[in-house]
Each structure stands twice: as C-alpha cells, then as structure tokens.
C-alpha cells in the first residue's frame with residue numbers, strides 16, 4: 059500500500075492534537091511542559107545529571123533549562139550541587155518532594171501515560187518502534203541531539219536474531235528483545251557512530267524477516 063501526503067497529514071494532525079492536549083493538561087496543573095520534562099528526566103537518576111547533558115537530552119537550550127531550573131528550585135523540587143569534576147558546572151538532582159512529583163508524572167493517569175494505559179503490548183511495541191524512527195528523524199533534522207534511544211545506541215543490533223518475538227539484540231546486556239522492550243530513554247545507552255546508526259536505521263525500517 060502506498061503512503062500518500064494525506065496519510066502523513068492525518069498522522070501529523072493526530073500527533074499535534076495529542077501533544078496540544080497533554081501540554082494544556084500540564085499547564086492546567088500550573089506545571090509548564092519543560093518543567094514536567096525536567097522532573098521526568100531526573101527520575102531514577104539519584105546521582106543527578108549535569109545541566110548541559112540534561113538540556114541535550116531534552117532538546118532545549120541552556121537558557122530555557124536554566125529558567126525552568128530556577129523555578130523548580132524555588133518550588134523545592136530540585137537541588138543544584140557543585141560538580142566535583144568541573145568547578146563551573148552544577149549537578150541537578152531531584153529533592154524528595156520533586157521525586158514524588160516525578161513519580162506522579164510518570165506513573166499517574168495524566169499526560170501521555172494516561173492515554174497509553176489501555177494499549178496492549180503489541181500496540182505499545184508498534185508505538186515504541188515508530189517513536190524510535192521519529193526520534194531518529196528529529197536528530198537528522200537537527201531538532202534533537204540527546205534522546206537515549208536504542209536506535210541511536212552502539213549496542214543496538216536490529217533484527218539480528220532468528221526469533222520473531224525477540225528480533226533485536228542488546229550488546230550491553232547481551233540479550234535479545236522485542237519491539238515492546240525498545241527503550242526511548244535508556245541510562246546505559248552509548249551513542250553509536252553516525253554510520254552505524256544510519257545502517258541500523260535502514261535495517262530497522264525493514265519488515266521483520268519471515
């Protein structure tokens with residue numbers, strides 16, 4: 059079946075509408091989307107992260123991140139500590155209260171999580187697969203540099219096994235896995251070289267071998 063411009067427009071309209079709904083919901087809680095993204099990104103990172111790395115992960119400017127950090131600090135949701143390895147840098151980490159808020163954002167009923175809660179593993183796998191390709195496209199277009207996806211990872215080997223249910227292979231944990239276990243934000247991710255990632259993206263776009 060061919061893909062028409064109208065199909066792309068319909069898909070883009072759907073994604074834009076969902077993103078707008080989630081942004082509006084975030085604002086209704088008096089929590090701007092960038093602040094919510096910072097909290098979500100720091101959850102599960104007890105040692106914290108350098109502000110510059112955080113900005114890269116989120117695809118936002120250092121100035122925009124700095125504004126959000128000031129507000130989050132005022133709310134008592136994050137702490138900024140001196141970076142022992144770099145006197146001019148700061149490490150950002152969640153406070154206890156910030157951790158509770160991040161858990162609520164990640165596991166709660168609101169935002170995108172609320173819209174995904176009835177999806178079965180197969181549909182989630184399809185969504186995670188498409189998300190990998192969309193993040194890759196965003197990186198190609200210079201819109202994002204930092205997302206820690208499988209597709210951008212040097213350990214990722216797409217369709218490297220003969221197992222239909224677990225066709226991919228992670229060289230970090232040395233295990234095969236399926237689409238439903240693709241990671242969009244993996245702490246163990248190590249960015250692959252441009253050529254490797256491009257080759258993986260070509261392979262990943264192909265249908266699962268019969």
Ligand code: SF4
Nearest residue numbers: 208211214228230244
């Ligand atoms: S290390 Fe993480 S990002 Fe890399 S392939 Fe394994 S699961 Fe995916």
